[in-house]
Amino acid sequence: MVRSYDPTRPVDDAVLTDLLDQASRAPSAGHSQGRDLLVLRGEARERFWDVTTGRAAGPSAGGPPSDGLPAPASPDRWLSGLRTAPVLVLCLSDPDRYVARYAEADKVAARASPGAAGRGSGRDAWPVPYWDVDSGMAAMLLLLGAVDAGLGACFFGVPDHRHHEVRDAFGVPTDRRLVGVVSLGHPAPDRRSPSLRRGRRPFAEIAHEGRFGVPFGAGHVVGVDPDPAARAHGRPLPSIHKCTSRPDGYLSTMSDDKSAAKDLVTTLKDGQNGYTEAADKLTQSNRPEWAQTMTRFAQQRGQFAQEIVDMGHAYGDDVDESGSVVAAAHRGWLSLKDAVTGDDPSGVLDAAVQGEDHSVQAYEEALKKDLSADFRTVVQRQHAEVAAARDEVKGLQTAS
Numbered sequence: 001m002v003r004s005y006d007p008t009r010p011v012d013d014a015v016l017t018d019l020l021d022q023a024s025r026a027p028s029a030g031h032s033q034g035r036d037l038l039v040l041r042g043e044a045r046e047r048f049w050d051v052t053t054g055r056a057a058g059p060s061a062g063g064p065p066s067d068g069l070p071a072p073a074s075p076d077r078w079l080s081g082l083r084t085a086p087v088l089v090l091c092l093s094d095p096d097r098y099v100a101r102y103a104e105a106d107k108v109a110a111r112a113s114p115g116a117a118g119r120g121s122g123r124d125a126w127p128v129p130y131w132d133v134d135s136g137m138a139a140m141l142l143l144l145g146a147v148d149a150g151l152g153a154c155f156f157g158v159p160d161h162r163h164h165e166v167r168d169a170f171g172v173p174t175d176r177r178l179v180g181v182v183s184l185g186h187p188a189p190d191r192r193s194p195s196l197r198r199g200r201r202p203f204a205e206i207a208h209e210g211r212f213g214v215p216f217g218a219g220h221v222v223g224v225d226p227d228p229a230a231r232a233h234g235r236p237l238p239s240i241h242k243c244t245s246r247p248d249g250y251l252s253t254m255s256d257d258k259s260a261a262k263d264l265v266t267t268l269k270d271g272q273n274g275y276t277e278a279a280d281k282l283t284q285s286n287r288p289e290w291a292q293t294m295t296r297f298a299q300q301r302g303q304f305a306q307e308i309v310d311m312g313h314a315y316g317d318d319v320d321e322s323g324s325v326v327a328a329a330h331r332g333w334l335s336l337k338d339a340v341t342g343d344d345p346s347g348v349l350d351a352a353v354q355g356e357d358h359s360v361q362a363y364e365e366a367l368k369k370d371l372s373a374d375f376r377t378v379v380q381r382q383h384a385e386v387a388a389a390r391d392e393v394k395g396l397q398t399a400s
Contacts, residue, residue, distance in 0.1 A: 152381070
């Protein structure tokens with residue numbers, strides 16, 4: 001989830017339209033399609049934050065909150081970051097549409113069949129509120145579509161005591177349920193969520209096979225209990241680690257995160273060292289303005305590398321191999337020791353452009369891999385900024 005956005009970069013209308021279209025095609029029980037997506041931008045978006053944080057003005061401008069509750073405290077980091085999102089999409093469900101759909105003839109007839117799931121006598125007849133489930137599916141399509149479009153997104157809820165105010169503010173019918181909100185925008189640098197320090201729940205605790213409590217893959221044959229006698233006598237089953245080769249944690253065999261992260265950290269450290277050396281050379285060549293640019297990009301690469309390393313640490317993985325021989329080889333950068341001939345710093349810029357071409361290629365290769373959604377979002381954001389840095393260096397090269 002992305003919780004901080006670049007407020008200067010709006011979401012393209014065509015991209016937003018495509019995301020909404022994808023979300024509208026999410027599956028729904030009985031093809032009821034009991035969901036609505038309310039887009040808030042500009043003043044409407046600001047109104048949402050005023051309403052949901054209790055900052056909506058009273059009868060006079062600057063007055064106390066209209067709900068009579070105590071004035072809210074200053075927004076925290078989480079809220080401050082989300083407020084920068086240029087687009088908010090309210091995900092609404094329509095329970096009555098489901099009830100009505102399952103009261104139709106085909107569903108009434110289906111209820112006469114053994115095991116049928118037909119409902120229709122009211123919301124209470126539904127053991128699971130599928131209207132909310134299906135709205136959640138639409139929200140997930142928004143999140144996944146945003147990643148594919150190179151955007152950031154976050155799903156969050158609205159305090160329950162603010163739901164009625166949101167309905168009033170935006171004309172939402174009272175029969176709609178506010179399931180949640182998806183924020184959309186171009187990601188901005190931000191710290192990782194502290195919650196990630198908890199790590200991922202072990203895969204073996206989540207995925208079961210054949211019988212609850214039997215880890216997926218433990219039996220090697222679908223539907224076969226690996227030790228029915230042990231289960232019958234209450235003896236514990238073998239650990240999943242004794243049955244499969246799958247490791248726990250952030251970078252498992254289910255994605256290419258770990259290998260991609262190691263390659264990118266190596267590339268970023270390479271760039272950090274190269275830019276630092278370039279800044280020193282340009283300072284000696286009396287080009288302080290170019291040296292400042294090199295220093296800025298050296299700092300950027302260090303920050304990007306640390307972001308990826310911290311992400312790995314949050315899941316218990318060490319992806320920093322910057323001290324290895326490979327990382328020290330400066331694979332993407334030419335040696336800068338002899339790059340400057342006399343007082344001409346153009347050789348430094350040539351080396352920097354070559355190094356940046358390598359960096360951009362490294363990110364493009366990473367994005368071809370099977371990455372987890374969270375890590376892909378980070379890689380896409382960093383890729384865009386690295387490419388922009390490469391173009392800026394090329395501009396200096398052309399101007400020289």
